[in-house]
Amino acid sequence: MTKQNFSLTHSILPYRLALLLLLVWGLFSCGNVSQPGFQVGNFRIGSNITPISEIQPVQADKATVYVQGKVERQVPLLQRWAYQIDDSTGKIWVITSQNKLKLGEQAVVKGKVKYQSIPLAGKELGEIYIEEDS
Template sequence: MRQFTAKSLIFFNLLLVGGLSGCASLAQATNGINFGLGNNITNISDAKSSQQQGIVNLQGQVTDIVPLMEPWQAYQLQDASGTVWVITSQAGLSKADRVLIKGNLRYQSIPLDRQELGDFYIEEQERTKQTPAS
């Protein structure tokens, strides 16, 4: 069984409580919309360093998957510049898959013992491309 650090468990619990409350309306709002990603792909470190929450297009490799409450799961997406956690209700991912996604960049504050342990994460809106690991 895999052991998780206290920081990651706190992060996922707060993310689950704070982030999933708006996901149903997010899914309804984007139903039926076809997003053209083109070449507007942002690298992960630029997305996180911009400090601006909003829609981003990312591509990378899945390096970790954590189940949450059904049907939700979180996966870690990595590109050459860094990593970010992505929350999704879509199934079918495996470690080492490559994906191209459109999602909403969010920040979850986690104040703990006078320190800010929060981080950015992505609410996946659309998985445009998925290439299974070879």
């Protein structure tokens, strides 16, 4: 190897390493986070989050789910709170003893799926909700 080729190779090497590092960083930053229980601040992100649109009445009293979404409404109850959570696939009410959730903030709640039957004029207008695990 000549002296000219040696100096050319060494001057390009840092640029190649920087480009490689940039490409690797780009690949990882575009990846989908799917580790169960991955925690970011107050948010639990991962494959264990159930989209609200997938929660069905047949899961009542059988399934425990995690839901994550924005708090849209809050209603005080006797010694408890009801929050309406919206995750862009749907909305669901959550009954909890937590009183620190604020309107507009993201929340993650783990609870049991419940169904309240509301028969009215021969029709079933029941409501699915989540009761937070204590």
